[in-house]
Amino acid sequence: xxxxxxxxxLLPEIASLLLMNSSFSHRKGLFWGKMGAxxxxxxxxxxxxxxxxxxxxxxLLLEILGQLNEKDLMYTRGAGGIAWGIDYLFKKEFVDVxxxxxxxxxxxTHLIRTSYTFDLGIESCGITSYLFxxxxxxxxxxxxxxEHLLLAELIIxxxxxxxxxxxxxxxxxxxxLYQMLTQDPDYxxxxxxxxxxxxxxxxxxxxxxxxxxPEITHRLDNEVFHALFDLTHALxxxxxxxxxxxxxxxxxxxxxxxxxxxxxxxxFSGPCQQHWDAFMETIITLDGxxxxxxxxxxxxxxxxxxxxxxxxxxxxLNTKAEDSRLAALIEKRSNDIATFCLQKNxxxxxxxxxxxxxxxxxxxxxxxxxxxxxxxxxxxMDWDKSILFS
Numbered sequence: 298x299x300x301x302x303x304x305x306x307l308l309p310e311i312a313s314l315l316l317m318n319s320s321f322s323h324r325k326g327l328f329w330g331k332m333g334a335x336x337x338x339x340x341x342x343x344x345x346x347x348x349x350x351x352x353x354x355x356x357l358l359l360e361i362l363g364q365l366n367e368k369d370l371m372y373t374r375g376a377g378g379i380a381w382g383i384d385y386l387f388k389k390e391f392v393d394v395x396x397x398x399x400x401x402x403x404x405x406t407h408l409i410r411t412s413y414t415f416d417l418g419i420e421s422c423g424i425t426s427y428l429f430x431x432x433x434x435x436x437x438x439x440x441x442x443x444e445h446l447l448l449a450e451l452i453i454x455x456x457x458x459x460x461x462x463x464x465x466x467x468x469x470x471x472x473x474l475y476q477m478l479t480q481d482p483d484y485x486x487x488x489x490x491x492x493x494x495x496x497x498x499x500x501x502x503x504x505x506x507x508x509x510x511p512e513i514t515h516r517l518d519n520e521v522f523h524a525l526f527d528l529t530h531a532l533x534x535x536x537x538x539x540x541x542x543x544x545x546x547x548x549x550x551x552x553x554x555x556x557x558x559x560x561x562x563x564x565f566s567g568p569c570q571q572h573w574d575a576f577m578e579t580i581i582t583l584d585g586x587x588x589x590x591x592x593x594x595x596x597x598x599x600x601x602x603x604x605x606x607x608x609x610x611x612x613x614l615n616t617k618a619e620d621s622r623l624a625a626l627i628e629k630r631s632n633d634i635a636t637f638c639l640q641k642n643x644x645x646x647x648x649x650x651x652x653x654x655x656x657x658x659x660x661x662x663x664x665x666x667x668x669x670x671x672x673x674x675x676x677x678m679d680w681d682k683s684i685l686f687s
């Protein structure tokens with residue numbers, strides 16, 4: 298299939314760019330820096346059965362650890378995300394790091410001693426994702442270890458932050474959504490709503506899995522579910538009743554995919570078949586409208602930063618749904634990205650941040666590589682948990 302060929306051609310280009318540029322980057326973190334690059338290179342080394350890429354990833358990891366400031370607890374660019382990444386690589390057996398390595402214990406100590414302030418932002422929810430990764434599945438053993446009890450207390454503080462902000466969402470009319478999409482060029486309000494609620498959904502799901510704070514999480518997941526589900530319904534109706542440009546349509550598909558995936562995380566068995574079919578019809582229609590708008594506008598602009606999260610969310614959804622329609626859509630959108638990036642200079646240009654620097658992390662080159670790599674492998678990859686917190 299054409300998509301397979303495009304992916305096969307693009308993956309080596311991504312790997313080569315990372316080999317040439319990663320060591321020169323001053324960014325160490327998961328989202329924009331060397332930690333994200335290391336995740337891709339370890340996976341790509343396994344895919345290619347090549348020690349070249351894993352050896353380079355080893356060197357990157359040594360550079361990261363040699364420059365690590367364990368008091369910088371930021372998830373996207375600091376020690377919090379780096380620790381999540383190292384834990385991920387250890388569990389995937391890419392690296393041999395003892396579970397009680399100092400990096401984990403030192404970061405845990407800083408989190409406990411500094412009275413970390415939790416909110417609904419990406420940094421706070423990312424740190425909470427890291428905390429979940431450090432909990433052991435055996436609850437009885439956790440209760441005998443003070444550190445794990447203290448980590449659970451931090452997770453409870455995050456759930457309290459969700460509780461403080463629950464019930465504050467508005468019901469979205471088509472008119473209100475239309476205003477947000479057409480009058481706010483950066484879609485800030487709608488973006489913040491979807492991000493905060495989807496991150497809350499992921500945290501509540503994992504808290505229930507670990508039986509943490511059950512008297513609160515059951516109520517909250519009901520509230521978060523309905524807030525997100527109401528939004529997906531409103532976005533679906535709006536997408537069929539108004540005309541939008543390519544950017545607006547890409548954003549709608551992105552927010553709808555993230556919100557629907559978040560709904561699926563919660564305790565509910567999921568929407569009925571009728572609701573699922575309606576969702577599938579909406580996202581397939583949106584994809585078609587994006588192509589029509591691009592042709593009409595003769596637009597060469599790409600929204601890969603949106604497409605990465607869209608595909609990651611849809612792929613996570615399809616691990617449960619196993620819907621052939623969704624699988625075909627994921628493949629099609631991945632193909633669109635690969636085709637675009639194979640054109641002259643597009644791969645580099647779409648990977649530059651606002652400062653003109655190459656983004657080698659999970660929100661840039663490495664995330665793109667992992668998205669495309671995941672479409673070629675039979676087994677599901679879990680790297681997307683770093684950006685979906687699932």
